[in-house]
Amino acid sequence: MRVRFAPSPTGHLHVGNARTALFNFLLARHGQGTFILRIEDTDVERSTRESELAIMDDLRWMGLTWDEGVEVGGLLGPYRQSERLDLYADYARQLRKSGHGYYCFCSAEQLDADRQRMVHAGLPPKYAGTCRSIPPADAEARVTSGEKAVLRLRVPQAREVTFDDVVRGPVTFHTDVIGDPVLVRSDGMPAYNYAVVIDDALMKVTHVVRGEDHISNTPRQVLLYEAFGWEPPTFAHLSLVMGPDHTPLSKRHGATSVAEFRAKGYLPEALVNYLALIGWSPGNEEEVLPLAELARRFELSTVAHSAGVFDEDKLAWVNRHYLKAAAPATLVDLSLPFLRNASIVVGEPSPVTRDWLQTIVPALASSIDRLSQLPERLRTVFAYDPVSTLANDAIGREMSEPGARQVVAALAADLQTAPRLTDRDLFRAAATRVKEKSGQKGKALFHPIRVVLTGEAEGPELDLLVPAIDRATELAPARGLQSVTGCRERAVAFAAALQNPHEGTKGTKGTKS
RNA sequence: GCCGGUAUCGUCUAGGGGUCAGGACACGUGGUUCUCAGCCACGGGACCGGGGUUCGAAUCCCCGUACCGGUACCA
Numbered sequence: 001m002r003v004r005f006a007p008s009p010t011g012h013l014h015v016g017n018a019r020t021a022l023f024n025f026l027l028a029r030h031g032q033g034t035f036i037l038r039i040e041d042t043d044v045e046r047s048t049r050e051s052e053l054a055i056m057d058d059l060r061w062m063g064l065t066w067d068e069g070v071e072v073g074g075l076l077g078p079y080r081q082s083e084r085l086d087l088y089a090d091y092a093r094q095l096r097k098s099g100h101g102y103y104c105f106c107s108a109e110q111l112d113a114d115r116q117r118m119v120h121a122g123l124p125p126k127y128a129g130t131c132r133s134i135p136p137a138d139a140e141a142r143v144t145s146g147e148k149a150v151l152r153l154r155v156p157q158a159r160e161v162t163f164d165d166v167v168r169g170p171v172t173f174h175t176d177v178i179g180d181p182v183l184v185r186s187d188g189m190p191a192y193n194y195a196v197v198i199d200d201a202l203m204k205v206t207h208v209v210r211g212e213d214h215i216s217n218t219p220r221q222v223l224l225y226e227a228f229g230w231e232p233p234t235f236a237h238l239s240l241v242m243g244p245d246h247t248p249l250s251k252r253h254g255a256t257s258v259a260e261f262r263a264k265g266y267l268p269e270a271l272v273n274y275l276a277l278i279g280w281s282p283g284n285e286e287e288v289l290p291l292a293e294l295a296r297r298f299e300l301s302t303v304a305h306s307a308g309v310f311d312e313d314k315l316a317w318v319n320r321h322y323l324k325a326a327a328p329a330t331l332v333d334l335s336l337p338f339l340r341n342a343s344i345v346v347g348e349p350s351p352v353t354r355d356w357l358q359t360i361v362p363a364l365a366s367s368i369d370r371l372s373q374l375p376e377r378l379r380t381v382f383a384y385d386p387v388s389t390l391a392n393d394a395i396g397r398e399m400s401e402p403g404a405r406q407v408v409a410a411l412a413a414d415l416q417t418a419p420r421l422t423d424r425d426l427f428r429a430a431a432t433r434v435k436e437k438s439g440q441k442g443k444a445l446f447h448p449i450r451v452v453l454t455g456e457a458e459g460p461e462l463d464l465l466v467p468a469i470d471r472a473t474e475l476a477p478a479r480g481l482q483s484v485t486g487c488r489e490r491a492v493a494f495a496a497a498l499q500n501p502h503e504g505t506k507g508t509k510g511t512k513s
Numbered sequence: 514g515c516c517g518g519u520a521u522c523g524u525c526u527a528g529g530g531g532u533c534a535g536g537a538c539a540c541g542u543g544g545u546u547c548u549c550a551g552c553c554a555c556g557g558g559a560c561c562g563g564g565g566u567u568c569g570a571a572u573c574c575c576c577g578u579a580c581c582g583g584u585a586c587c588a
Contacts, residue, residue, distance in 0.1 A: 008588050043587060124515045125584055150586055177516050185586040192588045216517060216583040281526055285536045306519050307581060314538040367550045
């Protein structure tokens with residue numbers, strides 16, 4: 001089995017195309033197939049080298065590596081259409097010789113007028129066939145004398161073309177509605193319908209899996225295979241991906257390219273997993289499946305027929321799963337661009353910082369949707385607002401109990417008189433006091449004390465936090481992060497706020513960074 | 514206009530002549546938790562419409578409707 005993904009390098013990799021690439025990849029990996037990457041850059045106007053590189057970068061990021069194609073090579077290359085021009089020319093000659101192809105000299109204006117006339121008459125708007133009957137010798141002569149011409153395929157009349165689509169079953173078109181398609185443009189470049197057929201045939205592609213937008217091109221391509229006497233491959237047309245309003249996914253729906261989702265902090269596994277779920281289901285009720293598992297279960301014939309709406313909420317849900325499951329080192333690697341962007345980390349982190357990040361990032365990652373939210377989350381480790389904390393009913397209730405006030409008062413006293421306790425000593429002292437004074441209530445009391453000491457308003461466990469405090473100074477305070485060295489001031493302010501709830505709510509505001 | 518495709522909760526889907534039409538996301542309620550999130554439990558929510566075929570249709574057939582794609586010297 002040989003399959004291919006054949007993007008035009010005219011922009012970023014769209015999630016719809018990424019899904020097509022994924023399904024091809026899954027099909028290849030499911031069987032012991034070959035996945036080919038071919039670049040369709042015959043539209044010289046719009047194709048760019050940057051797009052080509054960006055597309056390959058996105059594919060690799062998703063883990064969709066190709067066995068044959070651009071950059072990795074292979075026996076049936078070249079894999080860039082712009083490097084196969086002589087091949088197309090050879091086969092064009094062959095078509096003219098066999099009579100399946102013929103030169104057409106019609107002007108754009110004439111073609112346009114013909115089309116208008118047909119539409120008005122309620123007829124299918126196809127090429128009128130004006131140049132069909134020009135004797136080949138005359139046509140050749142006109143071309144050699146310099147006249148511009150395109151090469152068209154002579155579509156047989158009054159018959160049907162049927163192909164068996166793996167996802168939709170048999171699809172039939174009548175040739176009466178198919179105009180003779182342009183194979184070679186007047187500038188000598190091959191047209192899509194022509195180049196794909198030559199390439200798929202020469203690259204021995206067995207399964208063509210592509211978007212539904214190609215379904216009506218397929219009969220023309222089948223006819224071309226016939227003209228060459230080749231066996232057509234198996235076709236499968238995937239339904240399209242829509243926006244929430246059920247129109248084709250576009251920029252006004254927000255992010256549409258793989259690069260954008262990547263920039264928003266979605267993990268590659270999550271995007272891949274989610275994309276696979278649009279239009280395909282593993283059959284049972286499992287949904288969170290990594291790439292290898294998707295490949296193991298994938299079945300082209302069970303792909304849905306209808307278009308699917310891209311739902312970012314669900315993507316975020318899938319992402320959370322992978323965020324929680326990711327190995328710390330991997331997570332830190334993926335987070336680094338976001339941390340750098342927020343100036344939390346500059347350059348390569350030192351081993352100590354890395355270590356610290358590996359401790360703290362996984363803990364925080366379990367409560368975010370996307371990596372881009374991480375810097376903000378990380379900031380809360382060091383920024384603390386006593387006012388909003390006390391505003392919480394549960395905490396407020398607990399803090400108002402006599403035992404609690406006693407603990408905090410004692411702590412406040414400690415803090416104000418202690419000469420130079422380290423943060424860790426402070427924390428331990430506080431923990432001890434909580435224990436002896438309030439017994440079981442201590443659990444809730446850890447909250448204010450912890451936030452006093454660290455500013456931590458999140459949920460990492462004690463053991464995690466103590467080393468975190470120790471290492472926090474690794475991060476440069478100047479980069480917008482308040483270092484733990486400020487904890488004394490926060491502690492004092494917090495204690496004051498408790499002793500004097502009314503004044504406190506005003507007076508402590510300034511201590512928040 | 515013409516040709517082709519598609520149609521199950523708001524969304525992704527499972528199922529498929531007789532089911533309490535199942536799951537997931539989202540949503541709502543409650544619980545747990547040092548806030549949020551998370552997690553747990555519970556809940557509301559669907560077979561596009563009309564005709565057939567049949568004892569019986571969401572499922573099969575036809576018609577309609579809606580939506581999507583194509584109708585290019587773009588892919």
